[in-house]
Amino acid sequence: MRGTAPRRSRRRAAWLAAVVIVAAAVLAAWLGWLGAWNASPFADLPAASAGTVKGERYAAVLLSGDMGPRAGLGGQLATRLADHGLATVSVNSLTYFKVRRTPAEVSAMLAEAIHRAMTLGHADRVIVLGQSFGSDMVHVGLEHLPADVRRHVAMVVLTVPTRTVFLRVSPLEWLDRTPPDAPALPSAMKLDWVPVVCIHGRDEPDSLCPLLHLPRLTQIVLPGDHYLDKDADRLFAAIRGALAAHFGPGRIFAKRLTSGAEIAP
Known part of the structure; x- marks a missing residue:
């Protein structure tokens, strides 16, 4: 025994x-x-068809959520942008932010993504989008973007940005067990040089969007919470509508869609 x-x-x-x-x-x-072990965070999605605006060509950069484009709405949104004529560089946030980054590194990565999108789409102007964690990194990166790159940014679209900034993707952050690196509002409020679209869920309790006050800001409220009911089609339609409202119908995408979103200037 x-x-x-x-x-x-x-x-x-x-x-x-x-x-x-x-x-x-x-x-x-x-x-x-x-995609955590990918060598590069970038994926090129060529446009299915060309889109022009009076000689100008547009492309897009989209930073995914913290779990990468295969999770959440980021990857689905990037695919829809490319399928509807907007050459898109998808940035896997999990790949790039699996190690802690400085704001300067985020700006450098974003500048590289913008140049990459311009080459991919033979474009003069770039629409910079973020999804969740990616939205937080967009305004951090744009704050110190060099002026010669900044002039190519035509619009910024922040989808479900949060009120805090984490400069590293961490499982502890997923579990709300780690303190943020900074509040989001100070860097987001410096987007006063570019048109901004901020999208959040109607039932989202801690969105950055209601706190923003910018001269060229459009707020869009969609059904659902932070995950927007996981409705990629509705999200794409809302973004498409916002682009049409700013650039003119049919000038970036060939057809107009209605999303049922509540849009407030």
């Missing part, structure tokens, strides 16, 4: 070790599928 207890303890320890190893392998594989 004396030898039975140690054997049981060893078996239990071995079983627990095996569970931990399997769980770690599954987590690593899942993170790999999301």
